[in-house]
Amino acid sequence: MSRDTSCAWTVRPTPIGPLLLAATAAGLVSVVFHADARVTRRALVRLEAGLGLRPRRSAEDALLARAVRDLDAYFAGELRRFALPLDWSLVSGFTERVLRELAASVPFGSVVGYRELAERVGEPDAARAVGAAMGANPLPVIVPCHRVVAADGGIGGFGGGLETKRSLLALEGVLPAPLF
Structure with a gap:
């Protein structure tokens, strides 16, 4: 992944607790359970280390907005398959x-x-x-x-x-x- 790629994140309340969602230009890169303030801080540090870039909070990122809509539909029982682009940078x-x-x-x-x-x-x-x-x-x-x-x-x-x-x-x- 290019070092100049940005990483946007947001926290979304869900029936299983708050989820931190992070996305790069390539796709959704991270979902973190139980995203209270402490967990979110630690997750953002790990993301920065893993991606080599500083994540920025964004409620306006198009991919994050799509991920939020899809998760809402999943938890409402209306979505059975996610078709979001995924960024596999954090695994190999x-x-x-x-x-x-x-x-x-x-x-x-x-x-x-x-x-x-x-x-x-x-x-x-x-x-x-x-x-x-x-x-x-x-x-x-x-x-x-x-x-x-x-x-x-x-x-x-x-x-x-x-x-x-x-x-x-x-x-x-x-x-x-x-x-x-």
């Missing part, structure tokens, strides 16, 4: 291969096991590495790491917290909606 190698496969092949309302996803990228013994790739996903929700589950029927781990993962899976009809 195995992690990027796994995340691209996940985004391309695990649709709304379905799940995949860690081992099966490892097999799909040609690394059948790399289920644990797939778990690490999910933890390194800079674009959760958009690149749906919440759809990756444990082989024993459990929901596995999740960087946004298990309650967030349960909420996303319930929204997609994979799990029953919480009663309270």
Whole structure:
């Protein structure tokens, strides 16, 4: 990515808590859960280090506005597939291969096991590495790491917290909606 590319960001309230969204000219580059002031500050420092440029707050960036509209539609049950341009600058190698496969092949309302996803990228013994790739996903929700589950029927781990993962899976009809 060119060093002169800008990075815009905003925080959007959602049913799973505030999400920090960041975009470059290439596409959406980061989604961060639980974006209170402290988390946002830390995320912006990581973005600056990872991209080599200073993110600027913007409510007027066209790609961020589109991401906000798409997320609103997703949480309202009106959008099942994100078609936003993505900037993969913050990942590479195995992690990027796994995340691209996940985004391309695990649709709304379905799940995949860690081992099966490892097999799909040609690394059948790399289920644990797939778990690490999910933890390194800079674009959760958009690149749906919440759809990756444990082989024993459990929901596995999740960087946004298990309650967030349960909420996303319930929204997609994979799990029953919480009663309270």
